[in-house]
Amino acid sequence: MKKLSKNPTFSRWVFFPLVFLLLISSCSVKKIVYFNDLPADTTRILKQAAAFTEPVIQSDDILSITIQTLDPGTSSLVNQSEVVQAIGASSATSTGNQIITGFLVDKDGYIHMTLLGRIKVAGLTTYQARERIIVLAEQYYKDPSVQVRFANFKITVLGEVNRPATYSIPNEKVTLFDALGLAGDLTIHGKRENVLLIREQNTAKELVRLNLNNSEILKSPYFYLRQNDILYVEPNRGKAAANNAARTQTFAIVGTILSFLVVAITRL
Numbered sequence: 001m002k003k004l005s006k007n008p009t010f011s012r013w014v015f016f017p018l019v020f021l022l023l024i025s026s027c028s029v030k031k032i033v034y035f036n037d038l039p040a041d042t043t044r045i046l047k048q049a050a051a052f053t054e055p056v057i058q059s060d061d062i063l064s065i066t067i068q069t070l071d072p073g074t075s076s077l078v079n080q081s082e083v084v085q086a087i088g089a090s091s092a093t094s095t096g097n098q099i100i101t102g103f104l105v106d107k108d109g110y111i112h113m114t115l116l117g118r119i120k121v122a123g124l125t126t127y128q129a130r131e132r133i134i135v136l137a138e139q140y141y142k143d144p145s146v147q148v149r150f151a152n153f154k155i156t157v158l159g160e161v162n163r164p165a166t167y168s169i170p171n172e173k174v175t176l177f178d179a180l181g182l183a184g185d186l187t188i189h190g191k192r193e194n195v196l197l198i199r200e201q202n203t204a205k206e207l208v209r210l211n212l213n214n215s216e217i218l219k220s221p222y223f224y225l226r227q228n229d230i231l232y233v234e235p236n237r238g239k240a241a242a243n244n245a246a247r248t249q250t251f252a253i254v255g256t257i258l259s260f261l262v263v264a265i266t267r268l
Helices: 008-027 072-078 126-137 176-182 215-219 237-243 245-266
Strands: 062-068 082-086 098-104 110-113 117-120 145-150 154-159 165-168 195-201 204-210 230-233
Touching: 062 110, 062 126, 098 110, 117 126, 126 145, 154 176, 176 230
Parallel strands: 154 230
Antiparallel strands: 062 098, 062 145, 082 098, 110 117, 154 165, 195 204, 195 230
16 A cells, blocks of 8 residues: 655644744734833832822813811701712713812803802912902901812723723822723733823823833823823734734634635645
8 A cells, every 4th residue: 555645734723823923913912011011029219209280270161169167057058059960070980970069160250159259260270269258258257168179080091991981080190090990900811011192282182102111101291180180091913913814714714614625635
């Protein structure tokens, strides 16, 4: 009986497609660790961290203002605020429209408070607005205590995160990682070295690229977020490969069929 000889053409038909598929899968592997420039076995102390700048009040902001006096009955009158529906706002635990109670800053930068009248607050920090309201309240009350904070300090996180949404945050001191934490962190397909920050600067838009893999982000002037900031996390090539999984599967099936055909032909 004649012994069948090995066919080098068949080996090439099988070997090269397998190598090609392995190369495609390896290209989709990305580093997903934050601050991967830091050695794992050392401790590093940042002597110069990012500086925090207090946000200023803008038109369409909603302020939570409380005035406390010795007579709760009289102070309740001036504390009557508006009810504003924030479209698309979310908290850390809920998503959807939220009802926010507060004083809306109009297009001219004023709020209106019962008894105190119209007060210009645009361009001020919450501390400066508090001082201005105290001066006005002292005309009617003795030693009033005033608290002012943002009721709709909102940050939007989009793209490759687990919970993309607009988040209302009661705290003015919000970091980049606070926002990502609220959004459930990046997905496995998030592009950590190229996160886009979109920030309003008066009438202009500022676009900044941030690298979460580099520990120098902790020193960045963009580490602390501002009112209405938008973060967009781009998908990496792995996500594109995942979206083409069906196509890849089809190619694999076709390749398998062709391999069987080649084997069958070589044995005829």
